[in-house]
Amino acid sequence: MIFIQTLVETSRNFTYLIGDEKTRLAAAVDPAGAVDRILKLAEDHGLKIIYIINTHSHSDHTAGSRELASATNAKIIMHAKAGATKHLPVEDGDVISVGELKIKVIYTPGHSPDGISLLVEDKLLTGDTLFVGECGRTDLPRGSSEELYNSLFGKLVKLDDELEVYPGHDYGDKPNSKLGYEKAHNYTLKPRSQDEFVRFMAED
Numbered sequence: 001m002i003f004i005q006t007l008v009e010t011s012r013n014f015t016y017l018i019g020d021e022k023t024r025l026a027a028a029v030d031p032a033g034a035v036d037r038i039l040k041l042a043e044d045h046g047l048k049i050i051y052i053i054n055t056h057s058h059s060d061h062t063a064g065s066r067e068l069a070s071a072t073n074a075k076i077i078m079h080a081k082a083g084a085t086k087h088l089p090v091e092d093g094d095v096i097s098v099g100e101l102k103i104k105v106i107y108t109p110g111h112s113p114d115g116i117s118l119l120v121e122d123k124l125l126t127g128d129t130l131f132v133g134e135c136g137r138t139d140l141p142r143g144s145s146e147e148l149y150n151s152l153f154g155k156l157v158k159l160d161d162e163l164e165v166y167p168g169h170d171y172g173d174k175p176n177s178k179l180g181y182e183k184a185h186n187y188t189l190k191p192r193s194q195d196e197f198v199r200f201m202a203e204d
């Protein structure tokens with residue numbers, strides 16, 4: 001797998017390019033306005049972008065999706081609940097095939113109702129659900145601490161500790177982390193009941 005994480009400095013968004021070495025097909029995740037940079041990376045690595053996957057519909061992530069789609073003929077993939085432009089809606093458990101790569105969709109609402117995380121080989125892209133050392137905020141319109149709790153504690157923390165976490169923003173002391181490390185050190189992942197978590201998020 002070709003896996004490239006790039007920081008968009010202005011918004012501290014991470015954008016990703018995930019390519020299949022064999023077929024040279026690729027998916028761009030959260031373009032974050034960095035269309036020229038993504039096109040250049042794809043060209044440098046001999047990759048053809050066939051999908052643009054947005055982890056949720058907040059504009060700092062989706063920016064440039066349509067421009068990138070017109071430049072590449074790629075299809076925009078988002079969760080079925082997303083209101084923004086999408087060509088292919090996905091739901092929890094769906095698998096996106098990029099050449100021989102399989103990208104599994106995990107529905108992780110809470111920061112927004114259309115949030116998804118993506119699991120590909122040993123990498124977990126967590127969008128704005130989980131950051132290095134932090135979790136997504138739930139005080140934006142349509143955010144829900146109850147749902148974020150279920151996404152974090154019901155889904156993500158149950159995955160393999162060895163997975164590498166690749167978040168939607170550079171909010172931590174390093175650009176990526178191991179899930180097991182986050183479970184042990186991320187203060188938002190301390191064991192809590194859902195009620196305790198909701199109160200904790202309200203205080204924060």
Ligand SMILES: [Fe+2]
Pocket residue numbers: 056058111128
């Ligand atoms: Fe967001």
